[in-house]
Amino acid sequence: MSTLKNDRFLRALNREPVDATPIWVMRQAGRYLPEYRATRARAGGFMDLCRNAELACEVTLQPLERFDLDAAILFSDILTIPDAMGLDLEFQAGEGPVFHKPLRTEADVAALPKLDVNRDLDYVMNAVRTIRSALGGRVPLIGFSGSPWTLATYMIEGAGSKEYPFAKGMLYGQPDVMHALLDQLADTVADYLNAQILAGAQAVQIFDTWGGALPFAQYDEFSLRSMKRVVSQLIREHDGRKVPVILFTKGGGAWLEAMADADADALGLDWSCDLGEARARVGHKVALQGNLDPGTLFGSDEAVAREARRTLDKFGPNPGHVFNLGHGISQFANADRVKTLVDTVHDYSAELHAKGGN
Template sequence: MARPQNDTFLRALLREPTDYTPVWLMRQAGRYLPEYCATRKQAGSFLNLCKNPRAACEVTLQPLERYDLDAAILFSDILTVPDAMGLGLYFAEGEGPRFERPLADEAAIKALKVPDPYGELKYVMDAVSEIRGALNNRVPLIGFSGSPYTLACYMVEGGSSDDYRKIKTMLYSRPDLLHHILAVTADAVTAYLNAQIDSGAQAVMIFDSWGGGLSAAAYQEFSLRYMERIVAGLKREKDGEKVPVIVFTKGGGLWLESIAAIGTDAVGLDWTIDLGEARRRVGDKVALQGNLDPSVLFAPAEVVAAEAVKVLASFDRPGPSNTGHVFNLGHGISQFTPPDVVKTLVDTVHAESRRRRQAA
């Protein structure tokens, strides 16, 4: 697995020297792009788009045709894993993802099994392979999965939730059942990410979207512990090249040191924590990814550029080494984002970070 022609993203994750700060955006292939909307309409549904490797490849590459991004991320969904476990994923109009058979009783929970990544999830591996071929080693490809706790939220609630009452009731009333769900799901995620690496992913990311809603003690026990288990089980090298791992807990700034200690190469940050403070807290233990507020992209272009410079400046410190930062949003890009302003963001990050490196 040779390094891509532009390997700045990988080098930043591994805290190696870079000429500039690399940038990619969570949910960079999405509804803010008219070409994505056209492909999705042609596919018939979001799920059809995810399960068609050729269409998934097409939308993965669309933002790279518009913007000078430093990485591609597999177009898929975090809920492919519980769908492959037999829970029956579907998308209700205006309601988001739902499961036909959420985990509502002990028998269903005990029957939960790790899906075969080359069986029920083969379409994902086919998409990874197809995307790698289409990229032609231009930039790295990121594979990903949801965290066990985040997946469990959907699996128990049956979909999105305002209060996570069902899973939190289980957490405090029957922690044994939730631990069983999390253990099986952690094994499933480990196998799933390793299969993505074998299929061509050059870095992987764990999205813990809902772990930040837990108490400090519950986060350690029910979210972080299982992400640490996954990280320990991942292939960290393929064909002589390192495969970096990024862990992102939305709302996880309070536990930054604990996240950095689980063996990950990088920690993703949302916009609620200062990047410089985060760097002071973790030192050079891990790279940091983030963390512009996605709502900044609704502002005029000059404001977007100024806010991007603030993020870069907050990471910087005196001295020769300003590596270890991957610029990103603090969460996924909004579907209402004007496409033109994204070019302003990407170009500003590249130009300003080059200037700051040269001036050091």
């Protein structure tokens, strides 16, 4: 078993006692940091940065040099799988990701290639190995993927969307075609996450960014079902340790009980959930991760500290909480506020944990 100098994050995911609540931040390596912007400029483009293991490692470690974070997360993107499938991904300035070859027909779906993730996405595994080595056991490394439903929406729409006319058109009009796509993506996501685990990721998160765009019945059938298919295939122990799995559905507060039965170890919560109520609803089935409003970081240091303490109080001095934002950090966030957040979480939660919980 490899030695970890700080294993709070993994202990919390396993609902074991910790001396202080661990914290990491979704998109903690990103545009709010000037050093990230400088490295990205050197790389020449976003996907160029993702494909360069040394530079991906550099930006992964940048937030850890500034803040006392309890985990690192692989620097990559959720759209690596559809990019490798040949959908011609481009990141357009001011527009975000665009696929120039979207899936619109049954024939398009049937023509998708089956990926060999270690060959077709070797740059991701190279980055995982490089980062894990550079960390030297400092903190755990998180691997990740987009959920099958979230990947499918981008692949079908060709870009981000507010109404998902093509994806929902396929879901309601050709559900068998949508299921075929989701099943293929689920198996590929499982292969992809397992490859990251074997390369050195010590926990993995599935980002279901657009699951909240679905009604209740369709969420269960088209998003949660495919995530369960992923989880059922994952390596759950490696290098002498359990490998925890986190499910994060943005807008998923209505489905926490169903998500808690998906055999994951933790659920990520967005800021629309009450953390105390969420804990009462899922009981001791899973750990919870979250869920501070990312907009809090636009406030003062006093406001950030106050809201961090409020969030910690909601969960209480109980095992099984990983502090995080309710979604990714904004590119306009003030890095000084992030330091205030991290330090407050550690200092205040240490007082709570000293009191003990149940």
